[in-house]
Amino acid sequence: DKNYSSLTNNISILTNQLINIKQDNYNFKNDQTDLLNRQYSITEDNLKQITEGLSNQQNLIEQKLYNTEQRIEGIKTSVVDNLNEIRRDNTEKLEKIRETVEEKLSDTLNKRLSESFSMISERLETVYKSLGEMQSLSTGVDDLRKMLSNVKSRGTWGELQLGMMLEQVLNKNQYEINVSVVPNSAEKVEFALCLPNNGEKVYLPIDSKFPQESYGRLIEAYNGNDEKTINNELKALNNSIKTEAKRISSKYIKPPYTTDFAIMYLPIEGLYAEVVKQLELMDVLHNQYRIIVAGPTTLLALLNSLQIGFKSIAIEQHSNEIMRLLVVIKNDFNNFSKLLELTQQRLHQASETIDSAFSKTKRIQRHLDNVESIEEYNS
Template sequence: MSDALGPGSILAIVALGAVVVLAVLLLRRGTGAGAAGEGDLLARLYVMLERETAARTADSEAQRARLAEIERVLAARLDQSRAETADRLATIAQSITRDLGDARVRQGEALREMAEASARQLETIRTAVNERLHEAVERQMQTSFQRVLEQFAAMQKAMGEVTAMTAQIGDLKRLFSNVKTRGGWGEAQLRAILDDVLPAGAYQANCRLREGSAEVVEFAVRMPVRATTPPVLAIDSKFPTEAYERLLDAVNRVDAEAERAARRALETTLRIEARKIASKYIVPPVTVEFAVLYLPTDGLYAEVARLPGLLDEIGRTCRVIVMGPGLLPAMLRTIHLGYVTLALEERTDGIARLLGATRQEMLKMDGVLERLARNASAMSSSIDEARRRTRVVARQLRGLDGVESLVPEGAGDDAAAWTGETEFNGA
């Protein structure tokens, strides 16, 4: 701050510059005696300038001294402020430290009280849980023991039912040992499936396919086609129980050789039955080009399907499709869908005929409307003519109003008669 130029220094420099400029100008103009007078003037100016410069320098020194004093005072005040701030900060730090200590003490006491309360609550909860758990365990044990007793009674009852079922299975085996009875059971099951899926009258039972032949197929399903005599699909039920039971017995005994022999026997039986069906029940055009061999149980069908290439070979050589209870309903639903499609086509034909008749009626209605339009046109012409005559009569009546104003008072009757005659003539 002491090195900075004050206002006095700046004015001194400006004055010195002005004197120098004036001296230069005087030196350029001065010649002879005038030059001596101007030199004297220049000397006086120089003296004045030195005095002014000294005064300005003293003023600058005084300002520097004042600035130094102000700087010293400000530094002292700043030191004092720093000391006061440090004291206040120390006081605040002591207060905060004291408050933190008190807060730690209070927090420790609160935590200790919370821990004691939590311990008491946990002990209460543990006691209640132990009591309830003991009660629940006792109740569960009683319930479990009761359930065990009930299950044991149910198991005894089931064992009795199993014994009875075993006896019934033996009766069923004896029943199925009869070929005719076994075939009747398969036929009844097949009839139930046909009744469930197909509409009424869609199949015929014990149908003779060839005239003069004694061979009848169990079921002949009429195919949904447009024909006077639609072809039928022959379905015959077979239940080779002996071969199937030998196969199951070999599987249960884990006898690989007996299992292979039983599978060969089952395969041979299926081939023979397929050839019989092909020779007896495939009679085009009375029947379609294939027939169905129905196996009454899914287990038997699964074992037949496991025989490699058997189903494909029977279908290719004999044109016989082997199906079980799981596959036959799907094919029958397809046939039923054909019946629905055929009914829709018949409905469509009926709708087409109805639309044709409606079109003819619309054409007739168009002729009637045309005649009605001509009559309406003639009626419109008659109405226009009547309106024209009405306007003529109205004009005549307006002329009659002018005549009545000229008739004397005693000639009222003659005027009325003349008016009536005029109206008659106008009409």
């Protein structure tokens, strides 16, 4: 029975314990259920708040997106407008630049074309002028050829050259043209220099000669390098020169009206060189015919020497007058020297007078200073 009672007690105890455990489980379950309910309620509120917050954030974001889209649209519109404005401005500027460039290119092109046409015109004018000059030169050469082919024309050419040389170097009273060297004679020399001779005039005849045919054939012979032909043409030229020298000597050398010699002027240096190379010919011209041969350079030197001689003679002729003038100048200088000496003496006297006056002034000044000192002492 004790065991039964103990067992019953134990069972009762266990039953109570089970009841307690069950109650505890029930309470725990209720507590957990309440806790879960409370947690669920809190979570649902939070979810609502979160949902509302998210909704508000979404609305705010959508509003900001809308505002951003509007701003972007405005910026896009502004950018498009600005781009259009820039495009229009660039188009206008490019148009202006194009017009300016075209204008400048047109002006430059017109200027260059004008300059080119002007230059071309000037050059064409120069060409035309040169053609005219060449034509004139050709005409002149033809005229010269015609003149040289005519004996009288050749003589005229030599006379013109000789006359120009005389006119260039001498005074008009130092030579004469177409002179009758002998009074009342019909023979007239082309030119004659007027040389002074004890107050009278003596003529130096000058006649120009140009044996063009003989000289031309000699040049052709030289070009052909034919010694025999050269010698023959030299003889022909010598004979021509001798003939002209004889004529000049017989017609124009008439002392005492003229000098005892005359000048044969050869107007070409080459011709003159050929003549003076012939020593035998030159000896005949000097000794037999009393003729001096002169080319352009030689005659020019001779005329310059004569001009210097004329000046020396003029100085000699006027030497007495110069001496009288020097005597007058000397007398005037002596008078001027005496006048300077007298002026110096008077200046010296004036200087002494000024020195004396200065000394007297100093004495008077000292007296005045003494008077002033006395007045100061008395006061």
